Amino acid sequence: xxxxxxxxxxxxxxxxxxxxxxxxxxxxxxxxxxxxxxxxxxxxxxxxxxxxxxxxxxxxxxxxxxxxxxxxxxxxxxxxxxxxxxxxxxxxx
Numbered sequence: 001x002x003x004x005x006x007x008x009x010x011x012x013x014x015x016x017x018x019x020x021x022x023x024x025x026x027x028x029x030x031x032x033x034x035x036x037x038x039x040x041x042x043x044x045x046x047x048x049x050x051x052x053x054x055x056x057x058x059x060x061x062x063x064x065x066x067x068x069x070x071x072x073x074x075x076x077x078x079x080x081x082x083x084x085x086x087x088x089x090x091x092x093x
Contacts, residue, residue, distance in 0.1 A: 004029035016063060023063070027056035 004026050007015065015021050031049040038044050 005033045016059075023056035023059040024053060027052045 004012075004021060012026060016023060016026070027049075031047075031052055034044060034047055035049070038047065
């Protein structure tokens with residue numbers, strides 16, 4: 001499996017929908033990558049890994065309740081800004 005931090009947005013969405021991994025696992029992978037590289041890159045002034053995990057847990061709960069698209073409210077804004085994708089149908093689990 002590809003490292004979670006190397007997935008495209010579409011691949012991450014698909015992996016979450018298929019339950020290949022959870023949003024918490026995805027956030028944990030990115031938190032670890034930030035922690036490992038930020039001292040050298042100084043890309044983030046303040047990190048909030050606890051908030052990322054809290055938001056990921058909420059996304060996992062929405063996925064479990066069958067509200068998949070609402071689990072990722074930021075995805076629709078990214079797609080709208082890029083004008084390249086439409087809201088996909090909500091997968092059934």
